[in-house]
Each structure stands twice: as structure tokens, then as C-alpha cells.
Amino acid sequence: MKPPIPDYTEADQHLVETLLERRYGKSVAVEFADSELLLGPADPDMTVCPTLYWTARGAHFVVFRVADGRYRCQFFYTDADQYGTGRDEYADLGACVRTLLQVQADHERESAGASSGATAADLRDDEYHGPALL
Numbered sequence: 001m002k003p004p005i006p007d008y009t010e011a012d013q014h015l016v017e018t019l020l021e022r023r024y025g026k027s028v029a030v031e032f033a034d035s036e037l038l039l040g041p042a043d044p045d046m047t048v049c050p051t052l053y054w055t056a057r058g059a060h061f062v063v064f065r066v067a068d069g070r071y072r073c074q075f076f077y078t079d080a081d082q083y084g085t086g087r088d089e090y091a092d093l094g095a096c097v098r099t100l101l102q103v104q105a106d107h108e109r110e111s112a113g114a115s116s117g118a119t120a121a122d123l124r125d126d127e128y129h130g131p132a133l134l
Helices: 010-024 093-111
Strands: 029-035 046-056 060-066 070-078 082-083
Touching: 010 046, 010 093, 029 060, 060 093, 070 093, 082 093
Parallel strands: none
Antiparallel strands: 029 046, 046 060, 060 070, 070 082
């Protein structure tokens, strides 16, 4: 039997809330939750993963801790309208959240008819190098 995945700490929650305040210019409540995920294609059972959840600007966001120091994330509007960042996992919570926020902001702009201005060369790099403001 696998050991349980460690819960998020108050410091983790504070980090995420700080990033959200920088992004939105106001306080955004972050809630602790649990989610059941299949962590790998060969895993026969779901694993309970500590989850951070918040809503902003009509979107719902989740960041799953899938192991100690490993994170997955997504945002969604409805059950049928879900998005990831294009990357399976992150080793840094801050990078995970910053990338998630940037991808959602890009999606929001594109949905409104504006382009992010990124070129194919910009998108080849696996790491996010967005604005320092987040």
C-alpha cells in the first residue's frame, strides 16, 4: 500500500493566495479539498490527492498534489469545458500556479478575440517565461 500524499500546508496556501492577489489585484479565497485521480495508466485504483481550489473571473481552478513536491493543475468552466497547461506535472508549486494563471488568461483573451502574440518559437520551450508581475 502506498503512503498517503502529504497535505498542503498553510505556507502552500499562502503562496497561492499571494500569487492570486498579484494576478487579480484582490484577495481570492483558496480552499483545501481532496480529489481522486488515476496517477498513471497502469494504476488499478484511484488515489486521494490533496487539492487547492479557487474560482475567479468565471473559471474554477484546481491544483492537485500527486506526490511530495509534484503537482498537476487545470482550470474549467463546466464539466465539458476543461483545460490544462500542456504539461503533465510540475516540481514547483509556484511555477505550477503561475503557468495555470497565464494559460487561463491567454484562453480568456483568445475567447474574447485577442491573440497572445506568441509565436511557434515561443511555444517550443517547456518552461513558462511570462511577465514578472505574477
